[in-house]
Amino acid sequence: MDPLLLLLLGVSVIIIGILWLKLHPVLALLFAAILVSVFTPETNLLQFAQSKGMSSAETSSFVAQSVGKRIAWSFGNTASKIGILIAMASIIGTCLLRSGSADRIIRSALKLFGEKGAPAAFLSSGFILGIPVFFDTVFYLLVPLNKALSLRSGKNYLFYITATVAGAAMAHSLVPPTPGPLFVAGELGVDLGVMILGGLVVGIFTIAGGYLYAAWANRRWTIPLRDSGDITIPELNALMNKPDRDLPSLWLALTPILLPLILISANTITRATFEPTDSIILSTFYFLGDSNIALTLAASVSLAILVWTESDRNKLKKYVLDSLQSAGVIILITCMGGAFGGSLQQTGIGVYLQELATEYQIAILPLAFFITSIMRAAQGSATVAMITSVGIIGGMVHVGALGFHPVYLALMIGCGSKPFQWMNDSGFWVVCKMSGMTEKETLKTVSAVLSIMGIIGMFVILILAKLFPLI
Numbered sequence: 464m465d466p467l468l469l470l471l472l473g474v475s476v477i478i479i480g481i482l483w484l485k486l487h488p489v490l491a492l493l494f495a496a497i498l499v500s501v502f503t504p505e506t507n508l509l510q511f512a513q514s515k516g517m518s519s520a521e522t523s524s525f526v527a528q529s530v531g532k533r534i535a536w537s538f539g540n541t542a543s544k545i546g547i548l549i550a551m552a553s554i555i556g557t558c559l560l561r562s563g564s565a566d567r568i569i570r571s572a573l574k575l576f577g578e579k580g581a582p583a584a585f586l587s588s589g590f591i592l593g594i595p596v597f598f599d600t601v602f603y604l605l606v607p608l609n610k611a612l613s614l615r616s617g618k619n620y621l622f623y624i625t626a627t628v629a630g631a632a633m634a635h636s637l638v639p640p641t642p643g644p645l646f647v648a649g650e651l652g653v654d655l656g657v658m659i660l661g662g663l664v665v666g667i668f669t670i671a672g673g674y675l676y677a678a679w680a681n682r683r684w685t686i687p688l689r690d691s692g693d694i695t696i697p698e699l700n701a702l703m704n705k706p707d708r709d710l711p712s713l714w715l716a717l718t719p720i721l722l723p724l725i726l727i728s729a730n731t732i733t734r735a736t737f738e739p740t741d742s743i744i745l746s747t748f749y750f751l752g753d754s755n756i757a758l759t760l761a762a763s764v765s766l767a768i769l770v771w772t773e774s775d776r777n778k779l780k781k782y783v784l785d786s787l788q789s790a791g792v793i794i795l796i797t798c799m800g801g802a803f804g805g806s807l808q809q810t811g812i813g814v815y816l817q818e819l820a821t822e823y824q825i826a827i828l829p830l831a832f833f834i835t836s837i838m839r840a841a842q843g844s845a846t847v848a849m850i851t852s853v854g855i856i857g858g859m860v861h862v863g864a865l866g867f868h869p870v871y872l873a874l875m876i877g878c879g880s881k882p883f884q885w886m887n888d889s890g891f892w893v894v895c896k897m898s899g900m901t902e903k904e905t906l907k908t909v910s911a912v913l914s915i916m917g918i919i920g921m922f923v924i925l926i927l928a929k930l931f932p933l934i
Contacts, residue, residue: 464502466812470855473499473807474838477851488847492799493534496806500530507811514811533809534802541801544649545642546794551758552640553790554783555595555719558765561782562772563709564716565592569608571713581612582619582626582681586674589630590666594638595720595761597793599893601631606897613688620688621908622681624898628909629673632890633916636845636877637662637669640723640758642797643849647876650804650853651869655754656731657934659724661870662877665920665927669878672919676912684908689899711768719765723757793846800847804854812855828867828875828928831856832921835879845880845890852876867932875924881917884910 473495480491505526512522528536559565568591572584585605592601605627613620639645639658648658710716730752733744750756766783773779834855838848853876884891885906895905 464504464507464810466507466810466815469499469502469507469810470807470812472502473803474851477803477847481847488844489795489799492796492803492847492850496534496537496799496803497530499803499806499810500533503806503810508809510811511809534806537805538798538802540805541646541649541798542794545645545797547755548640548645548758549642549794549797550787550790551755551762552595553597553786553793554762555758555765556597557782557786558762558769559592559595559716559719562711562716562765562769564711564719564765564768567707567710567713567716568592569605570707570710578612582622582677583674585609585623586626586630586670586677589627590634590670591630591720593631593634593641594724595640597641597789598631598635598890602627602890602893602897605631609898610688619681621684621686622677624894624900625677625680625908625912626674628894629670629677629912629916632845632881632913633666633669633673633920634662636849636880637666637874637920640754642793643846643880644873644877646797646801646846647849647853647873648870650801650857651873653868653870653873654731656727656729656752657868657870658873659727660731661874665874665878665923668923669916669920673912673916676915677908680908680912684904686900686904686908711772715768719761719768722764723754723761726752726757726760727754728752796847797850800850800854804850804857807854808857827856828871828925829921831872831875832879832917835876836882836917839880840883840885845884848880849876852879867928868934870934871924871928875921878917878920878924881920882914884913 476495476498477488477491480486480494481488484491486494508526509522512525517525525533569584569588572588573581576584576587585608589601589605592605606624609620609623609627613623635641636643639648639655639662644658644662645655647653648655726748730748733748733752751760769779769782773782831852835848835852838851839845853873856872856876891905891910894900894909895902898905900908
């Protein structure tokens with residue numbers, strides 16, 4: 464069966480399952496993986512095995528496996544890459560919120576930029592917090608401050624909201640350890656340190672463009688602060704007047720975010736600069752810079768900060784339990800996406816797309832962008848779009864030389880997950896309802912700024928891939 468038909472079958476199952484049947488993404492992805500695997504003929508499996516360089520014995524064993532075993536293997540392989548990381552990132556995010564560390568970061572940014580520079584403070588705070596904390600959580604945290612400052616100044620509410628979304632959304636899709644970029648980097652074999660650095664570089668350009676659009680939109684449309692039912696005026700005043708002495712210091716608040724970034728990046732840099740004979744240095748950074756170890760150390764630090772600020776041990780237990788329950792759902796969705804991606808790659812779709820892009824290799828990059836954008840518009844979730852897209856495109860990395868570093872492909876998938884946010888995305892409704900904006904206002908401001916940033920990122924990546932193809 465043609466790989467393209469199998470791809471359309473799998474994508475159709477996901478879209479119909481999520482949008483029409485209202486299935487949970489885990490089930491939609493599982494059913495899609497099963498159907499694609501059932502209809503994948505043996506010749507396609509043999510072609511996939513050859514592209515992976517399997518021996519004749521390995522090929523025979525692989526082809527003889529049942530559909531269930533092939534899906535379970537892809538599921539487990541994904542879990543081994545991202546399971547611990549997502550769990551630790553969830554704990555870090557919860558502890559940042561509950562200990563007041565996130566609040567400290569925001570207040571410090573506001574002091575640095577001043578009230579006139581508040582949009583830039585929200586943009587930068589959103590981007591920093593969006594690295595370890597999921598987008599919805601970052602928005603939940605910052606929107607009360609958006610409202611409080613607008614209440615105080617009587618203006619710029621749209622600017623605050625749009626800048627917050629611009630910062631948090633780009634970090635969510637470009638910089639690990641959030642699930643989307645974490646998974647994509649793992650599937651494409653991109654070193655996590657390289658992915659973090661690349662995400663930061665591209666992210667700076669995209670959020671700069673997002674900031675300019677937010678400023679323009681704020682001048683063009685006046686959207687007032689409205690009652691959204693999530694917080695009262697007295698609560699806003701209490702939030703703004705909470706004493707600084709009740710919050711952790713800035714350096715302590717930043718430690719859980721900066722520590723894993725430093726350790727992972729240091730591991731990447733030392734392996735590139737030191738000789739193999741420097742075994743003590745390399746082994747030390749290899750251990751500490753392993754992403755699982757680095758995130759675990761950061762989670763331990765964030766827990767220690769929370770213990771210092773919260774004396775009620777029952778609350779501490781509940782906070783950790785809630786964070787792990789939230790992480791469990793994300794891990795399930797991501798790993799099931801890995802199972803679906805594995806099923807797609809076994810159809811030979813990677814070989815198929817490689818043949819289409821033989822003449823001009825770098826055309827793979829815009830192809831990845833548009834596939835991800837279509838998946839985002841079709842089913843809503845940016846993370847599911849990234850997972851599905853890398854399943855479609857990922858096989859090409861193993862078929863032949865791309866002609867550029869695969870980090871550009873990973874970043875392009877991240878940028879492709881931004882355009883065309885609309886009513887089928889839960890994040891759309893989070894922003895719409897919590898901000899008090901109408902659906903039309905959300906589409907022309909928040910959805911527009913996400914699409915613009917994604918397109919800016921696409922052009923930035925194309926330029927970087929041309930100038931520094933192998934980094």
